[in-house]
Amino acid sequence: DSGVTQTPKHLITATGQRVTLRCSPRSGDLSVYWYQQSLDQGLQFLIQYYNGEERAKGNILERFSAQQFPDLHSELNLSSLELGDSALYFCASSVIQSDTQYFGPGTRLTVL
């Protein structure tokens, strides 16, 4: 157990819908990262927050947004969902940006 928690574990929804994925970092970690992993693919970096502020953006679609709250938990919002958004979404956290990233168990999103 890495200490990073993600909810829900599984999410099944329909095209056009909106969902919110939640991540709680390890105690003491200030940085949160979101990744998307489609079937048999690599890790696609989406976005990073550090102590409430956005620090870096990867290949994140405009339909996706995220935020980090004062208690350091983070939420990833996915809207106007498409079939291709079906994937595993991982959250990771680290103490600072240059430190080791620890991954949560992921949320498996299925869009029907």
Place this chain on the structure above:
Amino acid sequence: GENVEQHPSTLSVQEGDSAVIKCTYSDSASNYFPWYKQELGKRPQLIIDIRSNVGEKKDQRIAVTLNKTAKHFSLHITETQPEDSAVYFCAALDSNYQLIWGAGTKLIIKP
């Protein structure tokens, strides 16, 4: 920006043999290189990492070597076991403190 290339994409070895996975990076300022193991449907887990002030690091059957001049680093697994079967990802921390990932190597251990 930083680019990380990982080879091979699939590696099949006999149980008990050694496995080597190689990554190259482009940003000479990169100074942190972790390796993650991901089993099917599970989270990526850090198995070993190395910083640029050392050339090699070992942890039981796993070792990582770093060649800063050539800008490449490698993961070595000796005496492979069935539980080593997984996808392995390398990464490099670039000068903007962003972790840039390799595409992954699927390691298959044949009994």
